[in-house]
Amino acid sequence: MKKNPETQTDLDVIRQLEILQDQPERDPELAAQTRQKYVSAAHLLSSRAKQTQSTIGLLPALGFKWAELKSQINTAFSRKELQPVFAPIVSILIALSLIFGGATATVYAAQDSQPDELLYSVKTLTEDVRMNLTGNPEQRIDLALTYADQRVAEALLLAAENKAPSIDLANRYNNHIEVALDTLALLEAEDLAVDLVKVQIHLRDQDQLMTKQPELPDQALLQHITRHILTLQGAIEEPLQWQMRYRAGQPVATEEPLPTEEVPLEALDAEDPLPVETTEAYGPGPGEPPVGDDDPATLPGYSDDELYPAPFGYQEQQDGWFHWPWEKDASGTATPPGQKKKP
Amino acid sequence: MENEQALLERAQRNEEAALIEIYDHFSPAIFRYAMRLLGDIYLAEECVGETFARFLQAIEKRQGPRQYLQAYLFRIAHNWITDIFRQRAPIEAELDPEIEADPESNPSEAAHKNMALEEIRSALERLTPEQRQVIVLKYLEGWENEQIAKAMDRPIGAVKALQHRALQALKKTLQDEVEPL
Numbered sequence: 001m002k003k004n005p006e007t008q009t010d011l012d013v014i015r016q017l018e019i020l021q022d023q024p025e026r027d028p029e030l031a032a033q034t035r036q037k038y039v040s041a042a043h044l045l046s047s048r049a050k051q052t053q054s055t056i057g058l059l060p061a062l063g064f065k066w067a068e069l070k071s072q073i074n075t076a077f078s079r080k081e082l083q084p085v086f087a088p089i090v091s092i093l094i095a096l097s098l099i100f101g102g103a104t105a106t107v108y109a110a111q112d113s114q115p116d117e118l119l120y121s122v123k124t125l126t127e128d129v130r131m132n133l134t135g136n137p138e139q140r141i142d143l144a145l146t147y148a149d150q151r152v153a154e155a156l157l158l159a160a161e162n163k164a165p166s167i168d169l170a171n172r173y174n175n176h177i178e179v180a181l182d183t184l185a186l187l188e189a190e191d192l193a194v195d196l197v198k199v200q201i202h203l204r205d206q207d208q209l210m211t212k213q214p215e216l217p218d219q220a221l222l223q224h225i226t227r228h229i230l231t232l233q234g235a236i237e238e239p240l241q242w243q244m245r246y247r248a249g250q251p252v253a254t255e256e257p258l259p260t261e262e263v264p265l266e267a268l269d270a271e272d273p274l275p276v277e278t279t280e281a282y283g284p285g286p287g288e289p290p291v292g293d294d295d296p297a298t299l300p301g302y303s304d305d306e307l308y309p310a311p312f313g314y315q316e317q318q319d320g321w322f323h324w325p326w327e328k329d330a331s332g333t334a335t336p337p338g339q340k341k342k343p
Numbered sequence: 344m345e346n347e348q349a350l351l352e353r354a355q356r357n358e359e360a361a362l363i364e365i366y367d368h369f370s371p372a373i374f375r376y377a378m379r380l381l382g383d384i385y386l387a388e389e390c391v392g393e394t395f396a397r398f399l400q401a402i403e404k405r406q407g408p409r410q411y412l413q414a415y416l417f418r419i420a421h422n423w424i425t426d427i428f429r430q431r432a433p434i435e436a437e438l439d440p441e442i443e444a445d446p447e448s449n450p451s452e453a454a455h456k457n458m459a460l461e462e463i464r465s466a467l468e469r470l471t472p473e474q475r476q477v478i479v480l481k482y483l484e485g486w487e488n489e490q491i492a493k494a495m496d497r498p499i500g501a502v503k504a505l506q507h508r509a510l511q512a513l514k515k516t517l518q519d520e521v522e523p524l
Contacts, residue, residue, distance in 0.1 A: 010514070014518065019456070020464075023379060024378070034388055035370070050357075
């Protein structure tokens with residue numbers, strides 16, 4: 001005889017479970033917000049995959065070792081961007097918890113806040129602290145790009161909710177990309193190509209996200225994206241030349257004349273700490289002592305204190321903090337010390 | 344919705360339209376599943392967001408499912424809910440004073456229903472994660488044993504055994520709540 005799998009008492013229990021069948025409807029506003037975040041992430045994933053594919057086609061012709069480059073990019077994306085904040089933030093939170101106790105919970109809660117929310121300033125503060133503590137140039141670029149992606153996502157969310165764009169958000173975005181570019185300008189040649197591609201991919205993704213959205217885009221942020229894309233024009237083809245032009249503060253984009261005061265090339269050459277035209281620009285050979293402008297102690301971004309050097313790219317100031325040495329104007333645009341401002 | 348397997352293959356090629364179609368098709372069911380277990384619309388919505396965020400991460404890392412997409416998504420949601428249960432203390436069945444009564448219904452009837460809901464959720468929470476998953480998928484979502492076996496990555500025989508033990512445990516917990524020592 002076939003055994004009945006469910007006895008009468010089982011059926012009684014099953015009947016009691018039926019009370020869970022009726023559930024309240026999903027809140028339309030909450031559901032729309034969740035979907036919007038997913039759709040933005042799906043779009044970013046999809047467009048990033050397309051960009052990677054198009055870059056694969058371009059690089060072999062330029063003589064890059066694609067397998068090595070792809071491996072480095074994949075490592076960077078999977079380890080640092082998909083898990084962008086937690087590991088180092090945990091260390092910071094532990095330190096903060098020892099000092100401030102309950103304030104840590106506020107900092108943690110702030111990580112999901114939006115520009116029009118009260119905790120947003122706490123979130124940006126923790127970002128600034130983390131950026132200031134990051135000395136490794138690769139990590140610095142990854143962090144700046146991650147934060148820039150977050151600013152774009154926040155701008156999209158504001159637009160989706162029909163809220164006014166935030167000028168502070170656009171300025172913060174600009175600062176993040178400036179940090180990435182400034183750090184690129186100091187990279188060694190062997191790392192430069194990989195990180196240039198990475199920055200370009202992010203900028204194009206961000207541009208596509210902003211221009212594709214149905215609502216009125218954040219014009220200030222969009223202008224920053226467009227300007228930075230132009231800044232990197234031709235950089236992959238001639239990375240070292242791009243780096244030298246950028247460090248010299250010369251205009252690096254050629255498509256559009258930029259509406260600011262023109263700087264005579266002679267004046268820039270005179271102020272440029274690196275010679276541009278000759279092969280000596282690449283410095284002395286391995287094992288040779290640094291000479292003249294190639295002496296690291298004379299380059300911007302290095303502390304004179306040999307025992308306690310500043311983190312990468314920083315200088316210790318009178319207030320005891322390490323600061324990025326380049327000057328910034330009111331709009332947040334960075335300029336190397338002693339150089340004329342870039343248009 | 345088109346064939347689930349074809350949709351999954353398109354998603355693995357990072358096709359945006361396929362990724363969105365997957366969300367639109369499966370997110371209501373994931374919400375319902377979370378709502379039944381958690382009884383909180385905010386937590387249930389968070390469960391939906393987290394489930395699909397983990398799905399996207401898996402697709403990006405090329406570690407996503409090769410088949411049985413629905414089973415895969417429910418497994419993620421189930422794991423997330425299990426973590427929530429582990430993080431909080433066991434719920435005591437009690438009335439929530441902030442629940443507003445429906446003006447058209449009998450207040451004592453509504454209160455009784457709320458209490459019964461909390462009791463059954465509390466009993467479910469005391470099951471092992473696997474027992475809970477079997478009960479909800481089988482008796483509330485109406486899945487066949489074969490589908491449940493795929494979602495749990497277990498043989499059908501093991502699913503039936505889990506089902507039997509889960510019902511026994513549930514019965515005992517509910518009886519204990521009715522007749523406390």
